[in-house]
Amino acid sequence: MLPQLRINAQDILPSKIKTGMSDDELVRMSNAVVIKATKSILARRDPVECTIRLFSATFYLSDDAPLSVGHAVGSAMVTHKIEKAEFRVLTQKKRLECTIGDMLTYGKRFVLFFNKCLNAFAGLTCLCLQNLRFAESDFVSNILVTCKQLNYLGFLNCDTKSWITLQVEHAQLSELSIVNCRFDMVELTWLPKLTCLAFEIWIAFNEPPLSFGYVPLLEVLSLSNVAYNRHKMVKLSTFLGETSVLDLKLGFKCEKIWVQPECLAGRQAHVFHQLRILRLFGIPEGYDLTWTMFFLEAAPSLEELYMTVVKWKWMRR
Template sequence: MEQCDGDDRISTLPDDILVNILDRLNVREAARTSILSRRWSQLSAVLSQLTISARDFLRSKSSISDGELRRINAAVVKATKSILARRDPGGCTIRLLSTAFYLRDDVPISIGHTVGIAMATQKIENAEFTVWTVKERLYCTVDDMVNYGAQFVSFFNECLNAFAGLTRLHLENLRFAESDFVSNILGTCKQLKYLGFLNCDTESFIELQVEHAELSELSIVNCRFDKVNLKWLPRLTRTTFECWMSFEEPPLSLGHVPLLEVVSLTNVALSWHKMVNLSTLLFETSVRDLRLGFKCEKIWVQPECLTRRLASVFHRLRVVNLVNIPEGYDLTWTMFILEAAPSLEEFYMTVIDHPCEMQMDMEKRRARLYSERKGVEWVSPASNFKHHCLTKLIIFCFESKAYMVSHVRHVKKAAVNLKDVYLYNRLACRNCVRMRRIKPTRFPQSEKQRCSTKKLMTQGIEPLARIHFLNPVEMSADHNVRIL
């Protein structure tokens, strides 16, 4: 470091700037600065952002042994107790206290008691628990989930004070013996703003009723509930609903959700599953950002002709993102969204098959009733309609095949104010590469190929939108966030 009057330049900065810098580090990294000087050691006791994660204490990214798991969980307990003990109860407000740990032994209860005491003695604006299980989702048996569920219930019952003050809670791989336990969580955690379930369920196949006064974001992924009813969530703005088990119409019921703006729906549809009418599913909402995922399998959305009901659902829609559309099928059906959403500004599409995620064995596909035909047909009743707000069309994994080129022409012809068309080459997938399942791409690489493809897309269509052929490494941040 450069020296300035015998001191380094960083140490000459005001305390509030140094604290702001330390707040951007995890607790383990921030704690290491305390050895620099007495001043730095004092700063670590006034941080406003405290993020303590078991994974920050991992020695390597390899599989975690039992001994390693005990060590890192113990490190989380020690760090949590040490950091909170050094703080002045009447001092600076803790803007965020986030702890992430594994559901193992008595460690969660120790953390829960420590956080509960801190909530009672200090000013904490936001408190978060992220609870991981020893086994990851793909390796969890039903017995594992039952065992993890029982452990979490014990943790929950022992630490009600801590849960009562939480603003964010993420749970995974839990099966609850009591069918109403999710309701118990919602009833106790009255301050929750975010609630996430990954691979969770109850022993009885139930309809999940969700009511909460403060919840603004809800994520339900790979959970086996008969149906999810978002009955009363006056502050809900975002929801993710992925891989539902039942195919009633609709599988998700939206009640009082007046602020809901961002919706993400993803599923693997089998041949017997019913199509979902978005006009029914999203009725009486004001969604602005809609993400629909298809897991490279059958299209489960029912294309609809424009009706007053559909128009009322899509009237505020600004962004649509269609993810993992199966390859090789006509894309004209997506135009029904464009016709129904006059305010749509950005339209994203990813057209790709992921062998690493798909069932590739044909006998198993037939036995489990996967669809042989994944596409869907739709004939527009308004072939000459014009869209005036769409300015960006973004297609990931573009190939110069007839059905893709034709679709770009359809959109360009309808969207009279379209400014930019971004066409990206195939996205890299490490798992597919590892399986040696990568197909050769037909993305136009040479200047000659690009000129030829552009000519096919634009011939006879005015005005001309700018067409960008890009590789994923050139992807902008706003596009990148749409494929995560």
């Protein structure tokens, strides 16, 4: 009768020290539990009396676990009422451990999983992916086309073999997270329900590889970047275009502030007119606060201001 079902491979991952197992063996063991639990629970649900408000599965992209979970969830979507369904796909190696070869391998595994479990993906409302490199440049677009019910989509350390301009169009998507990903450009072409966006780390670019199209409901925006001396500072009024966010987070992951103070007038000031909450993280110690005063003057409706100051030891570049 439980309305919410969360099955997470990380929660049942045994201790490597206590068991003496290798990483591969531990992953296989936890995945096996996820498969068994998913099949068992979904098979015993009454499709008439017990609506599943949320089904969330977190599993590793290895062996036959993805296909087994995907087929079980896809079948359940046909016979049960599942209001929200989530897949959080993990890789055995963490982001900093992954080589390009690892990412390509993980990308091929995910494409196979995706193509063989289209019924499950078509009903997903949340999808979180990490450490994937796709050989086909249009595959990310295929995800958006197939997963029509998505409310949340998250990419961590993902890219395509050939850098592309990713045009994002989706009728239902309300939250999008793109962190440490490598795309030539991300164009938010048409996202009528998008309210929350996280776009972080574009170290290889002088300008943010992001453009705002039709995002009329965008309220919460998180931007973080590593900026070196050779990089240009960003004019937020130009970058944010026609948006008017309520909650803005800016992260500075190096010794240079990448936001440029501006003299705003007329239409430019509209960008910050509704700003209520401003969060500034990783401000270099001793930095000139002219740009901070710019925000205080540009946002007349500001209610909350958070700031953290750090001492960077990175070398200048």
